Amino acid sequence: MDNNVSRRKFLGGLVAVPTMAALAAPLAAVGAYIYPPDSFLQPPAPKKVGNINDLKAWDYIPFGYNQAPAMVIKTDTGDIQSFYLKCTHLGCTVEVPEGNLDGKQLVCPCHGGYFDPLGNNTGGPPPTPLKQLAVTIEENGDIIVEERMA
Amino acid sequence: MKWIEERLPGIGKVAKDVAEHPVPSHTLNVFYCLGGLTLIAFIVQVVTGVFLAMYYKPTPEAAYASVQMITNEVRFGSMMRSIHHWAANFMVIFCFLHMLRVYYTGSFKKPREMNWVAGSFLFILTIVMAFTGYILPYEQLSYWGAVIGVETAGSLPVVGEMAKIMMQGGITVSPEMLSRFYVLHVLVLPAITIAFLVAHFVMIRVQGISDPM
Ligand code: HEM
Numbered sequence: 135m136d137n138n139v140s141r142r143k144f145l146g147g148l149v150a151v152p153t154m155a156a157l158a159a160p161l162a163a164v165g166a167y168i169y170p171p172d173s174f175l176q177p178p179a180p181k182k183v184g185n186i187n188d189l190k191a192w193d194y195i196p197f198g199y200n201q202a203p204a205m206v207i208k209t210d211t212g213d214i215q216s217f218y219l220k221c222t223h224l225g226c227t228v229e230v231p232e233g234n235l236d237g238k239q240l241v242c243p244c245h246g247g248y249f250d251p252l253g254n255n256t257g258g259p260p261p262t263p264l265k266q267l268a269v270t271i272e273e274n275g276d277i278i279v280e281e282r283m284a
Numbered sequence: 285m286k287w288i289e290e291r292l293p294g295i296g297k298v299a300k301d302v303a304e305h306p307v308p309s310h311t312l313n314v315f316y317c318l319g320g321l322t323l324i325a326f327i328v329q330v331v332t333g334v335f336l337a338m339y340y341k342p343t344p345e346a347a348y349a350s351v352q353m354i355t356n357e358v359r360f361g362s363m364m365r366s367i368h369h370w371a372a373n374f375m376v377i378f379c380f381l382h383m384l385r386v387y388y389t390g391s392f393k394k395p396r397e398m399n400w401v402a403g404s405f406l407f408i409l410t411i412v413m414a415f416t417g418y419i420l421p422y423e424q425l426s427y428w429g430a431v432i433g434v435e436t437a438g439s440l441p442v443v444g445e446m447a448k449i450m451m452q453g454g455i456t457v458s459p460e461m462l463s464r465f466y467v468l469h470v471l472v473l474p475a476i477t478i479a480f481l482v483a484h485f486v487m488i489r490v491q492g493i494s495d496p497m
């Protein structure tokens with residue numbers, strides 16, 4: 135076998151690898167430092183937003199949760215659905231018509247995005263439905279919403 | 285002069301070289317001033333920015349009030365703010381026009397490719413400084429401007445979510461966002477910009493200004 139790696143090169147390589155590693159470690163630490171600590175990444179506590187017995191089909195209740203506007207709505211099967219009113223296009227607040235939403239549309243004023251009353255995107259730029267919240271109904275009918283962690 | 289020359293021999297020659305360097309006659313033209321105008325705007329930003337930072341308070345509770353205070357109570361405060369505001373706008377415009385000039389005259393070609401790349405970084409830095417500065421008064425426009433910027437970054441494939449959390453300082457917009465943008469605006473970005481400017485000007489000196497078309 136040809137011995138064509140000089141001693142100088144070999145030793146250089148030997149020193150270079152740990153040097154690189156030693157320089158990379160603080161870089162990784164800096165990255166981790168800049169990334170927000172876990173306590174900043176916790177979802178907010180569940181929130182009671184109303185009672186299912188106060189709602190007729192396609193009635194809705196708007197509320198604020200996790201620093202964003204959101205709503206719950208009762209469907210004609212008596213289900214409760216909840217989603218953020220934060221447009222999935224670029225984050226504007228989606229406008230909800232007053233009163234009962236039967237046959238109505240939600241409109242995003244920023245670039246004309248359309249959603250149906252269940253939050254599905256039906257027209258304009260929004261690429262996905264509005265982000266859902268997890269819903270639980272208590273025995274007395276209270277509606278509790280909670281962030282859905284992926 | 286003699287006193288300095290005795291202690292730093294050769295300094296006079298260096299100073300003379302820098303000050304008396306001739307420029308080719310085809311550059312005596314407003315389009316070749318655009319880079320220099322961008323530099324002047326940047327220097328104005330550094331100076332007025334230091335003064336604004338003396339009264340500005342980078343927290344969501346205090347930011348807006350401190351900016352109102354600078355405008356209405358500090359002597360020459362509204363002037364200081366206006367200069368910073370307008371020089372920022374002009375810096376973006378001059379920088380962009382300078383880039384167009386370099387493109388139009390073909391000055392990005394060999395041997396100046398690296399300076400074109402350095403310049404591209406300067407353009408991005410200029411835009412990002414303008415964007416991070418926009419959020420600091422923490423008025424409605426600032427806040428929603430920042431939200432749109434964050435959401436735009438968040439729509440990037442793969443790295444989007446991570447970029448969003450890094451910018452917001454949490455899973456939603458949080459008070460940390462203002463601190464982050466503030467540090468970028470007054471410390472990190474100007475420092476990187478100065479480093480790129482030095483590289484930019486050294487390369488111009490070494491390579492000279494491009495020949496006329
Ligand atoms: C902070 C922003 C910038 C400053 C302060 C700046 C400053 C300057 C100055 C003073 C010159 C001398 C010639 C002239 O003024 O036209 C110059 C030349 C040059 N700039 Fe910039 N510049 C900036 C951004 C850019 C950008 C965005 C580009 C392009 C991507 C760029 C590419 C170049 C090139 C290639 C030259 C050499 C031109 C030649 O030899 O004709 N610079 N710059």
Ligand code: FES
Pocket residue numbers: 221222223224225226242243244245246247258259260
């Ligand atoms: S942000 Fe809603 S349509 Fe663009």
